[in-house]
Amino acid sequence: GYLRIATTTGSWSDSEAGVFVLQEQDGELVIVGSVTGIGAGLEIYAARFIGDSVYLITFRQQFIDPLHVVDLSDPTNPVERGELEIPGFSNYLEQYDENHLIGIGEDDRGRLQVSLFDISDPDHPQRVGLYTFESDWRGAGGRFGFDSHAVTLLREQGRLIIPIQEETWSETDDWHSGWDVQDSFAVLSIDPEQGISLEGRIEHDTVARRSLQVGDSLITVSKSEVSSHSFDDLDTEQDSVELTPHESGRQP
Numbered sequence: 641g642y643l644r645i646a647t648t649t650g651s652w653s654d655s656e657a658g659v660f661v662l663q664e665q666d667g668e669l670v671i672v673g674s675v676t677g678i679g680a681g682l683e684i685y686a687a688r689f690i691g692d693s694v695y696l697i698t699f700r701q702q703f704i705d706p707l708h709v710v711d712l713s714d715p716t717n718p719v720e721r722g723e724l725e726i727p728g729f730s731n732y733l734e735q736y737d738e739n740h741l742i743g744i745g746e747d748d749r750g751r752l753q754v755s756l757f758d759i760s761d762p763d764h765p766q767r768v769g770l771y772t773f774e775s776d777w778r779g780a781g782g783r784f785g786f787d788s789h790a791v792t793l794l795r796e797q798g799r800l801i802i803p804i805q806e807e808t809w810s811e812t813d814d815w816h817s818g819w820d821v822q823d824s825f826a827v828l829s830i831d832p833e834q835g836i837s838l839e840g841r842i843e844h845d846t847v848a849r850r851s852l853q854v855g856d857s858l859i860t861v862s863k864s865e866v867s868s869h870s871f872d873d874l875d876t877e878q879d880s881v882e883l884t885p886h887e888s889g890r891q892p
Contacts, residue, residue: 642715643669646694648683649676657684657698657708661715675718678708688733688741693721693762695741697730705729705745709762721762728753734793740768740832744791744802747772752804754828754836769835771828773804792851797871799839800828801858803848823848825860827874840874842867 643662648655658676662669679698685705686697692713698706707724730743739760747753756769792801806822824841825848844862851860857878860867868878 642672644689644694644712646684646687646689646696646710654681655683656680657682657696659694659696659710659712659718661712661718663715673714673716673718675710675720678710678720679706682706685729685731685745686733686743688735690735690741693759695733695757695759697733697743697745699729704748707743707757707765709759709765711762722765724757724765724767726755726767730755732788732791734791736793736795736830737832742793742800742830754800754802756830756832756836758832768832769830771836771838773826774806790848790850792853794853797853798830799871800830800836801851801860802826802828803851804841805848823862825851825858827858827871842869842874 645660645662646657647660648657650656656676657678658674660671661673663672678696682698684696685699688695692711694710694712696708696710698708705726705728709721709723711719711721727748728746730745732744734742736742736756739758741757741759743755743757745753752773754771755767758766758768790803802825804824804826806824808820823844823846826841827839829837829839842858842860844860844865844867846863846865849861849863851858857868857870860869864883865880866883867880869876870878
């Protein structure tokens, strides 16, 4: 067997991405194949190994988001195939089906966005779907990071559920002002032919954490509540249970 690694090497000014294939030989891991020099001056923000390929998102300060396709079919001779350069970046990648890849990140204006990439032609990957949230929305997992366990992808339904936060600046009077935060789960429809659209949002009073499907219902979990909604009516809550914080102060 082989161990495949995608990593960034070098310092900030001369960094580059590379993919290395290692194999055990005489009790030691030895590099048997590699491809380096991917995205000179860039660093890896996301990677996804699928079959004999790896898909990399690299990033530079100018908010340019190249998607690189590396062919690993010959472990001793990895080859970079196609590259797609688009504004913004993705820091989470997930396979949708055999020919499509989902990316979650930000556009070049810092707005949360979800992209759908067509990877059927490794030499010419294309973005075929895009949904961009309003400017005051961001990923609840952090502005430059995303909690992969918070992402729920229901492939058979063509749905993606992610936690988001809306931040709005409020000024009640001359002495009181600040950011108001609304936590929600966004339910997105994913269709390679029609693209990406927003089906609805499920609001929570505290930080949105996890979601899962149980029968015909969507269960969402925040720091303080478990809530149930029907996929046919996301605006109406079926039931909810409040959670009690741990005495230690840790988040449930």
